[in-house]
Each structure stands twice: as structure tokens, then as C-alpha cells.
């Protein structure tokens with residue numbers, strides 16, 4: 503089991519879906535910090551069940567919002583996408599440049615997704631924002647290659663860890679260590695858990711040539 507509690511239990515396709523309030527807070531901050539403007543063409547390349555797509559639609563009000571995923575999840579039916587493409591994002595080549603790409607990608611393939619996404623955004627003004635574990639910053643090979651080639655313009659540290667996976671588990675009495683039973687039914691009282699044992703941040707890349715050639719660290723409260 504890894505420090506993230508994900509080891510042997512890794513969800514198929516890295517299906518750790520972002521809580522909507524977290525996705526919404528990220529979009530609001532990108533807007534209030536003038537990193538992303540309202541309108542334009544936006545892409546959620548690993549759209550999953552649509553948390554980021556919903557937040558993008560509500561907060562950033564794109565003219566066109568495209569979602570891509572290896573699978574079409576039934577929950578997407580209620581998400582206001584203009585287009586859904588069932589595809590491997592790493593092979594997805596849209597005909598037009600995209601103004602903003604925002605997602606929580608599969609962490610195991612985050613670098614490949616970032617490299618591909620950087621080719622799809624407008625080379626003069628495009629923005630890419632990925633919600634990732636903060637340890638994406640480290641790594642010998644990544645430092646020598648990816649970070650040297652593509653330093654982010656911002657890293658926003660999330661003030662608290664999102665709970666990506668809602669799982670029900672029996673409540674344990676802290677004093678006795680025993681499972682707490684419901685007074686009504688006599689069955690174990692179930693509580694929701696799922697916080698990840700690692701810190702998260704939003705990594706932002708901007709293509710604007712006037713953007714300073716340095717990385718700014720900020721904190722995002724949500």
C-alpha cells in the first residue's frame with residue numbers, strides 16, 4: 503500500500519473524481535487571478551463524471567466546452583458539454599487550438615497528458631491547468647527534462663486535501679477501538695471517508711510570451 507492508500511486498490515483508469523466544490527474553487531480562482539478569461543474554447547481531456555466540466559461551464563462560461571475520456575460515464579448525461587469525444591486523450595487531435603485545458607488527469611500518465619495538452623492550446627494565449635499531487639514537482643528525470651522544458655507559471659497549493667473517493671466504512675470508537683453500532687438498527691454505523699494521504703496543487707502553464715519566466719507559488723483556499 504502506498505502512502506496515498508491507493509497502492510493495490512488503484513481504481514481502474516485512475517478513476518479518482520474531483521469533488522465539485524474543489525473543481526469550482528479552482529475555476530473561480532483561475533478567473534479571479536485573470537489566468538483564464540470567460541468564453542472561448544475549453545477542453546476537459548479526462549472528463550470522467552464531469553466535475554471539472556460542470557465547474558468550467560458554470561464559472562468560465564466557455565463558448566464551446568469539449569470533454570474527452572476513454573469512457574462515457576452515465577453521469578455525463580447531466581453535464582453541459584457541447585461535445586464529448588470517446589477517445590484516448592493522448593491520441594486526440596482537435597482541428598482548432600483550445601483556449602484553456604483544465605482537468606485532474608490520471609496521475610500515472612500526468613506528464614504525458616501535460617505534454618500532449620501543451621501542443622493543443624493556443625501557442626500565444628493558451629492556458630493549461632492540472633490538479634495534481636504536489637509530488638509531481640519532484641523526480642530526477644522530470645526535473646532534467648519536463649520541468650526544464652516546461653516550467654509552470656503558477657503552482658497553487660490546496661489548503662486542504664480533496665476527498666477523491668467517497669467510501670463508506672464502519673465508525674470506530676476512538677477510545678475503545680470498537681465498531682460503533684447504531685442505536686436504532688443495531689447495525690454498524692457507517693461514515694464516509696476517503697481523504698488522500700498526500701497534498702495537492704494546481705499546476706498552471708501559460709503560453710502568453712509576456713508572462714514572466716519564473717514560477718509563482720500561491721495558496722488556494724477552498
Ligand SMILES: C[S@@+](CC[C@H](N)C(=O)[O-])C[C@H]1O[C@@H](n2cnc3c(N)ncnc32)[C@H](O)[C@@H]1O
Pocket residue numbers: 515516517518519520547548549550551552553554570571572573589590591592605606607608609
Ligand atoms: C483522476 S480521474 C478524473 C476525472 C475528472 N477529470 C475529474 O476531475 O473528476 C481520471 C479520468 O481520466 C480518464 N482517463 C484515463 N486515461 C485516459 C486517457 N488516456 N485518455 C482520456 N481519458 C483517460 C479516466 O477514465 C478517468 O475518468
